[in-house]
Amino acid sequence: MATRVNPHPLSTRSGDWLASRFAEVRGLTGALAAPLSDADATAQSMTDASPAKWHLAHVTWFFETFVLRDHVEGYELFDADWPFLFNSYYEAEGERHARPRRGMITRPSLDEVLAYRRHVDTALAAALPGLGERARELTELGLHHEQQHQELLLMDIQHLFAENPLEPAMFDAASASPGEAPGAIQWIEGRVGETAIGSNGLRDGPENGGAFAFDCEGPVHKIYLNPHALADRLITNGEWIEFIEAGGYRSHENWLMEGWDWIQKNRIEAPLYWRKEPNGRWYRFGLAGKQPIDLSAPVCHISYYEADAYANWTGFRLPTEGEWENAARDLDPAGGNQLDGAGEVRPRPASASGDGLKQMFGDCWEWTASAYLPHPGFRTAEGAVGEYNGKFMVGQYVLKGACCATPRGHSRASYRNFFYPHMRWQFAGLRLARDL
Amino acid sequence: MATRVNPHPLSTRSGDWLASRFAEVRGLTGALAAPLSDADATAQSMTDASPAKWHLAHVTWFFETFVLRDHVEGYELFDADWPFLFNSYYEAEGERHARPRRGMITRPSLDEVLAYRRHVDTALAAALPGLGERARELTELGLHHEQQHQELLLMDIQHLFAENPLEPAMFDAASASPGEAPGAIQWIEGRVGETAIGSNGLRDGPENGGAFAFDCEGPVHKIYLNPHALADRLITNGEWIEFIEAGGYRSHENWLMEGWDWIQKNRIEAPLYWRKEPNGRWYRFGLAGKQPIDLSAPVCHISYYEADAYANWTGFRLPTEGEWENAARDLDPAGGNQLDGAGEVRPRPASASGDGLKQMFGDCWEWTASAYLPHPGFRTAEGAVGEYNGKFMVGQYVLKGACCATPRGHSRASYRNFFYPHMRWQFAGLRLARDL
Amino acid sequence: MATRVNPHPLSTRSGDWLASRFAEVRGLTGALAAPLSDADATAQSMTDASPAKWHLAHVTWFFETFVLRDHVEGYELFDADWPFLFNSYYEAEGERHARPRRGMITRPSLDEVLAYRRHVDTALAAALPGLGERARELTELGLHHEQQHQELLLMDIQHLFAENPLEPAMFDAASASPGEAPGAIQWIEGRVGETAIGSNGLRDGPENGGAFAFDCEGPVHKIYLNPHALADRLITNGEWIEFIEAGGYRSHENWLMEGWDWIQKNRIEAPLYWRKEPNGRWYRFGLAGKQPIDLSAPVCHISYYEADAYANWTGFRLPTEGEWENAARDLDPAGGNQLDGAGEVRPRPASASGDGLKQMFGDCWEWTASAYLPHPGFRTAEGAVGEYNGKFMVGQYVLKGACCATPRGHSRASYRNFFYPHMRWQFAGLRLARDL
């Protein structure tokens, strides 16, 4: 997942709202990083991941560059050498440190990066009352951007700690009795025929329900839905173990050819972070270290290949983005099991009772059968902040919803998360769909 | 491009028709291979390509296995060791020789493979009058399958010969004066709103216009078209040279991030097979060896990345599969510059006069902006012959139309060719589209 | 093994001798290639190997370039484009076709290359009577060069044919009953103290026993031999099977760390070309196709890592180059099981009776414990023909003796064959040594 920015969010947020929101979001980032040592915050476990320290500095660089540097007269950079280190992929902002070598940057230290954060926090708080509309827009954009990195930070630390044979925990395990087993899947029929999906973001104006959205979510456009139904809940760990025990990972019939090659080459036989005790029993590694597998909770950390193989094995399929988004339109995107503060996060079982779609927001991002491609009418924006969702629109798949590590308030029905089909360090699960 | 087969085409072709068609298709394959030496027919230039000898034997293996072995009592295999060599990717048919090492099979010789072809031709011709419906269906399927390999054979030989510094020619150059320059692009508006695309193939029955289609073309389903227009013709070599000279390959703004990485890593600065004279002038390598570039002819042998970058550079975009297919519905898929016999093939200029869409079938396959994903309602078929377009449905893009190397009669509006975005040894070009 | 040339052999051979020898050597090359089809002669199974056609043309290019072009007035190249294809690694001779892609050169055909050979044969035969001393020297050098390629051609074809699941044979199997089992190893003590090894080649003049040698064999220099003994014969296949069955490939204690990594990574558990029947029984693939393993014959096609591991397992070691060369000084290098004509070649059992060192020349090249480094006083020569053994003197090991595929008359005690420690497609075996 590359994080995404939209150059034209046209925020009309008040300075007060922004100041309060800014303090809140920045504060959560700090709290998430609090358990980390200097070394924890420096290491990078793979090219797709970044060090926590880098996340902390990069989101700060965003505010420093696009708000303070560009819109606050007389602002001086905290350190003129740091933008080279903390630019992510904005070609228009010049050369930058090679992504795969981010873990080599042992200096500045975590403490120095935290000082950088405080410096920019103070400067921005001081500047906010006097910022013009464009700078306020960029500030709001920066907050959404930082929320994305909050989730990435948790993903990346989990991936890093998983490399350590001592299986260290970032957080204490939240106390929880195993969930109640959810019932059999209920099929919820979706709309048939023309419908509209996507979001115009703030371009619609608040009077028309305009709210922040990234550029790739727009514009609103029509699609046609063929007869279909969605499962009412996510697939559980218990169901996944049935798949494993039925030889699901060993039968080529279930798999895309690419997926089959991928599991052979990487000797995949279970979701990421699943491990076996010497007695052959599965457990999982998570942000609270070694944990038992809750059979009723949704399966998580699976690739698109695995999600697709599971669906093929059942004879059903994954939902399309349009089907999912249409079904989610009237649900509360801020409901469900999402991130509220520092502490262990993990997918939890769906409630065993109640009708209708469950777990649409929270627990796990949901793989769809849709490639991450431009919506009809999409145009990339100009300038560095518009560099740009469009540039990632090849080879990836859309995931919808939100997960237990997504900051509450960040997602919405039109939100488009995206990953390559082999990736699975994000909190991704699956919901089945079927043709009618 | 993996070749595709459909287990249930439900052919109702008469035996006579099949016999005649069989002789025709098999004859063309033989004619295409006639200029090749034993060595030419054995070498494999890359994993994505296969030796000509392998193509010749594999399509024969298809008839031998699925028609003669399975439906003709008493048929004995030409050589019981050969199926291991000439199965392509049918897991259900057992182990097979590793694809990247096909070029190591110097024996059997080309002559022996041609003898194999004659043996199967004779056996099938003898068997045809007595074949049941299912076997006749499989025979028709085998003919479509062989046509795909005719095109692949030409692609693969061109790729192989391009490795040879002596720049050998497979065919003499067809005499041709450079084409007349086509006029400025005309924009042809497409339908707006609900429409249907796809094909049910023979399942619709001849009384409903049913005709052969591969499984991935179906089923017929509805989509929604937003307002758009298509360019009336393909982009030319002359226009491509303008793109090169404007620094198109050196400006990251035009490129998908993956594409930018790809051109950096592979030092791409022109279409495949374009080369420079010592004096800096471009020429191209083709099936007739070294040839001048016809500025009026369509640009060919470009990747999806390049097609997309060009479109971005112009401010337009590529068509979606739905837009293209809808526009092509009433055009003659057997018109245009396609393969009629052995000899040089190459894209040719659009006629400079006339209204409406040109070059929709023939000259070059056209990259679309659509990922190769299952149509709504698509189900993979069972058994070995149904192994299966579905298994390739990840990471690839749809190309529509036909090219100068496509056997005339093989393609249709619903046809879905597909390649990975970096591939360009197929005859692929581009047509622009725009939102309205 | 890169082939080696010496710029200053100072041959004083008569024209008649050269003419006769030239006909003989060139004739053997032709006979070796006779069983090959155009496709057989074109394919390249790995970067370290070359196509037979390339060998046939490259040795011809050597005569054409360094004798005919440089020393025969008015000689015109057979084809001015071919040197680019058939130069091996002589940087001074300009750019050349990339080695790993030699198998892509399907044209010129085998027949055309054979015509090239005839053309150069005729031109050289005509020119020989009039050639000066330097050109005669280069002709003699070219003959030794061609002999090296005779052996390489056999090695490379065996490697290529081993890729073919049909296990084709190049030659009929020579009829042979399994050999008599040799007795227990006898230890033959070597000289202790100062001694001289190496050869000055023709620089010593015939009156001082000067005979052709490659540059890397010189100069003659002193070494010191510590007390030691050599085994009287090579290790046999039967002894090797004991090693396998004792878990020799599964115990890290036997192995160099590099070797241990190499067998893990490549899943090595037996010599190259050894394969198992479904019943678990070993057989070997050779130039006569599938063959039983003769327990009394020397083990062959093993890497340095394997030879060293075997020696460690026994508690003994490999000989040094100096120990081996000193011991071989008075033996007949033209004796033993070497190549005399076209036909199957394979290592054969040592005679079960008789004293002294056996199999020193012939059967298998013998891995030594000595790195391939310059002898004291070695200087690389100037010019293209002197490009040069020196340039390969890193990372490789010396092998001494000769093998069943070495043209009789080619080797001598001072001969230095060399390969990287992981290579084993050459006919290489081992003889044990011990400290006293």
Add this chain to the structure above:
Amino acid sequence: MATRVNPHPLSTRSGDWLASRFAEVRGLTGALAAPLSDADATAQSMTDASPAKWHLAHVTWFFETFVLRDHVEGYELFDADWPFLFNSYYEAEGERHARPRRGMITRPSLDEVLAYRRHVDTALAAALPGLGERARELTELGLHHEQQHQELLLMDIQHLFAENPLEPAMFDAASASPGEAPGAIQWIEGRVGETAIGSNGLRDGPENGGAFAFDCEGPVHKIYLNPHALADRLITNGEWIEFIEAGGYRSHENWLMEGWDWIQKNRIEAPLYWRKEPNGRWYRFGLAGKQPIDLSAPVCHISYYEADAYANWTGFRLPTEGEWENAARDLDPAGGNQLDGAGEVRPRPASASGDGLKQMFGDCWEWTASAYLPHPGFRTAEGAVGEYNGKFMVGQYVLKGACCATPRGHSRASYRNFFYPHMRWQFAGLRLARDL
């Protein structure tokens, strides 16, 4: 360089001597690590390097395992999970954490590792008076082992910090005016004929001059030296710049084929750590950060390939191990520019006056022309501590002497350092030799 241990040093050191030496060596390690942050000590810049934290813990693990665990009754491991992390390559000691992933171990922290060191220091100091002979031997061995890791720690930190665009310094630069330019090379003739090299270590007993040596240095054995001379001093940076400016890196004639490929592929055009100012001027990165190049100081951080190419360019060659060791026999191995305490280290100019060999110990390790192979009579030792120099004896070259980062007192004439020919993060330079 893998570090080396000898299982049978037969130390007869007194307990007092050992206690004092132990405090001294352990103290220096601590002082070297003092400037490092937790993050600095955790990161690993390449597979060949290890994190500083790992070095600190590994050398401690050595004492804990082979002395305390094996020889001190009732000793309990500091942490039973740590041996898995801090074993290096002793297969006999069981599974261990994968070397390339050492940088992922962010926990235990640097502070925890330092506590581990204190724990073992205390336990060993308490145990020393009561240790038997074997345990005292292992303690002495452990000290030599720790000295090797002191040098590795400095090498590895320099390599890591070199990745950081901010070019951080580990130490302040030692004040120094550029050295006086040394005069022209003087050639010092070496002995001719039989001589002995190597060391039997403590096996000779103190009465025969026995002193500690690693197993690979023995046994003492005879060699023969051909007439030769050594340069009196190392090649300087100034001389290296002449090589660069003469196109030394661009002329294939100077290079081994492997070396030529290596510089092409890695775009090598100067020693490691040399960088260019925007004005084109070279500077170097070192333990004191960015530093000017002292033209009179020895060139450092060059590979074998570069050393060999330079020697070829001059028409001379590198010394053999025997030539070097014989010449060094009577020199003081504890003289010269070696490591005495924490602080910047760097090669310094040879004194401009004085006769005889200079810089034989200190400044830079010296590449020899000798492969790292067993001395005649060498036998690997049994058991885990004897795992073992022998296992690295393939593909590497011997370096002799000592460098500015070698703890004074660690090296001797018979010492055999070894690296692969492409490695250059060690402090390696070159001295020329010539045949007479």
